[in-house]
Amino acid sequence: MWRNEKISVIFPTYNEKESIRSAITEFFATGAVDEIIVVNNNAAPGTSEEVCGTGAREIFEPVQGYGAALQRGMREATGDLLIWAEPDGTFVGRDVMKLLAYSEDFDVVFGTRTSNVLIWSGANMGWFLRVGNYAVAKLMEWLFNTPFLSDVGCTMRLLRRSAYDRIRDRFTIKGSHFGPECMLLVIREKLRFIEIPLNYRSRIGKSSVTGDPFKSFILGCRMTLLIITTRLKALFGIR
Ligand SMILES: Nc1nc2c(ncn2[C@@H]2O[C@H](COP(=O)(O)OP(=O)(O)OP(=O)(O)O)[C@@H](O)[C@H]2O)c(=O)[nH]1
Numbered sequence: 001m002w003r004n005e006k007i008s009v010i011f012p013t014y015n016e017k018e019s020i021r022s023a024i025t026e027f028f029a030t031g032a033v034d035e036i037i038v039v040n041n042n043a044a045p046g047t048s049e050e051v052c053g054t055g056a057r058e059i060f061e062p063v064q065g066y067g068a069a070l071q072r073g074m075r076e077a078t079g080d081l082l083i084w085a086e087p088d089g090t091f092v093g094r095d096v097m098k099l100l101a102y103s104e105d106f107d108v109v110f111g112t113r114t115s116n117v118l119i120w121s122g123a124n125m126g127w128f129l130r131v132g133n134y135a136v137a138k139l140m141e142w143l144f145n146t147p148f149l150s151d152v153g154c155t156m157r158l159l160r161r162s163a164y165d166r167i168r169d170r171f172t173i174k175g176s177h178f179g180p181e182c183m184l185l186v187i188r189e190k191l192r193f194i195e196i197p198l199n200y201r202s203r204i205g206k207s208s209v210t211g212d213p214f215k216s217f218i219l220g221c222r223m224t225l226l227i228i229t230t231r232l233k234a235l236f237g238i239r
């Protein structure tokens with residue numbers, strides 16, 4: 001609980017068998033997290049055994065993809081404040097407290113992994129990914145005249161339930177670029193948001209998306225296209 005509000009953390013999982021148990025322990029150790037929903041998205045065999053007995057609730061989402069998993073997790077969560085994260089060892093449990101501190105003034109708190117001093121040694125945030133995320137985030141910031149944005153790929157963030165309820169019916173993307181779709185909906189709905197720097201560590205196990213520069217580039221292109229088409233829709237008053 002945080003100031004009488006119930007806190008839910010959503011962990012989509014696909015290939016995090018080696019790290020998921022320690023991630024659950026680390027996030028519960030904050031003392032603020034009431035519920036962890038693990039969304040098993042056809043995850044590696046053995047994942048359920050790792051989750052068993054941790055106190056997290058495991059649910060199964062058969063539709064493949066990061067967006068599908070996260071949307072299912074949010075539908076299942078019962079908290080007043082919904083926190084997204086990844087159970088791959090990259091995010092630090094105590095950063096939950098930073099998100100919560102800002103939740104008093106904002107409907108949505110985005111994370112950024114582009115602050116040099118918080119990128120841990122070995123983290124997958126080299127020049128290409130850092131500049132790419134920054135550039136696409138700036139495109140979003142400038143086209144929509146938003147507060148400061150520097151990362152479109154950060155998968156740790158907080159949404160108030162009231163904010164989630166205002167945008168949930170308009171989620172469409174099942175794949176990896178669901179994160180920016182959610183950002184664009186937050187912007188278009190004129191919700192109050194802020195972006196804050198989070199720690200970013202090296203991943204335990206193998207990345208299936210941004211570990212491959214070509215896949216990262218394609219993902220960046222899809223995100224850019226989504227931002228431009230959403231701006232055009234906004235211009236013509238199309239929801
Ligand atoms: N690749 C992939 N990830 C999924 C899927 N469903 C859920 N996820 C989750 O999406 C998140 C991102 O996947 P990662 O493999 O860590 O990709 P990434 O975050 O780009 O890679 P890192 O930056 O190295 O962590 C993880 O939490 C996965 O568990 C899916 O179908 N495919």
Ligand SMILES: [Mg+2]
Pocket residue numbers: 086088090203207
């Ligand atoms: Mg990851």
